[in-house]
Every structure is written in structure tokens, then in C-alpha cells.
Amino acid sequence: EIVLTQSPATLSLSPGERATLSCRASQTVNSYLAWYQQKPGQAPRLLIYDASNRATGIPARFSGSGSGTDFTLTISSLEPEDFAVYYCQHRSTFTFGPGTRVDIK
Amino acid sequence: QVQLVQSGAEVKKPGASVKVSCKTSGYTFTRYYMHWVRQAPGQGLEWMGIINPSSGSTSSAQKLQGRVTMTRDTSTSTVYMELSSLRSEDTAVYYCARDQEYWGQGTLVTVSS
Secondary structure: OOOOOEEEOOEEOOOOEEEEEEEEEOOEEEEEEEEEEEEEOOEEEEEEEEEOEEEEOOOEEEEEEEOOOEEEEEEEOOOOOOOOOHHHHHHHHEEEEOOOEEEEE | EEEEEEOOOOOEOOOOOOEEEEEEEEOOOOOOOOEEEEOOOOOOOEEEEEOOOOOEEEOOOOHHHHEEEEEEEEOOOEEEEOOOOOOHHHHHOOOOOOOOOOEEEOOOEEEEE
């Protein structure tokens, strides 16, 4: 069973700052990893698939990297609408990580 | 445009079953798998299962096997998720998601005596 661990649990940053979120898999997932953003009261939104591909309509400030067991979601310069919870997911077993909350410092 | 419209909120007693629908439009129904994902209050996302709308074949999360049934109606482009033997821990918002890129609005299922 593949387990995804996300760190940190909470990231407190200011608008304009760079956000770096980590997702680690208990065993290799190759590049079958996705990232989602979820705001309160809303459905999740797919940001990144296959580790580094932006989904349709996703701004270029969001980027994904990594392969194997270690992955990173980077938001180059936080906009006010980016404060949310971010989940990673293994796209083969569909397992989600526990999430990282990005809140306003 | 792709739309997934789910049925309304439900309140059920422990031990009962609930059936949530997800009516789709704006694309060829049989060409894309549909997932079900749930989220308990204040908690993270939990993948429940997947259905192939073309064949009707399904696969579900191990912890829900035996309690979750996913079906589809190709004549109405609708998928269904039924969860039986409900417990308080099943209280959650239930989402359908096409390829996990397009999501329904969510259906709150409350299990309470």
C-alpha cells in the first residue's frame, strides 16, 4: 500500500512570497502524481498531473516537479486566491496525501 | 461545457443506505472514467472508487468494499454511488469527479440517529 506524506502540515506565508510544498511516497510512484487545490466549501481543483504538467487553465505560477518518491509543488508568488489546502494524489492507486494548508501570515 | 450535477443533501439513520446521483453533460459519457471521492467534516479527501461508464466495471477502495456500489445509466449519462450499512463516520460530502479534473458540486450525507 502506497502512503503519501505531505509537509509541512501548515505553511504560513505572505502574498508575493514563494510557497514550496512537499509530497513523499512510501514507494516509487514514478511520475503518477497529481496536485489539487481546495478552498473552503468548494470541490478540489486539479492543478498538476503526471508530476509536472499543469491542468487546463492553471496559471504558470504553479509548477510541479519530482519523480519516484519525492515531489514538490511550487507557487512562485502567492496571490490572495492561492491561500487554500493542497493535496497530492497517486494517480494509479488514487491515494491522497493528508494535505498542506497554506494560510496568510 | 462539461457539467456534473449531483443530487441533493441526504440525512440517513445508521444502518440505512444512501444513493447519490451524478448527472453529466457536455461530453461523451462513455469515454471517461468517473471517480467518487468523499470528505468528512474538517478532514482530507478519501478516494472511494471508480467506474468505467462504458463497460460498467468498477473498482473500490479496500476499506469500502462490500458497502459501496457504483452503477451507471448510459441513457441519461448519470452515474450513481450507493453506500450501505451507514455509520456516523460516513457523514461527509461526496463528490463525483470525471478523471478528477471535472468535479460535481458535492452532496452532503449526514448519518445520525
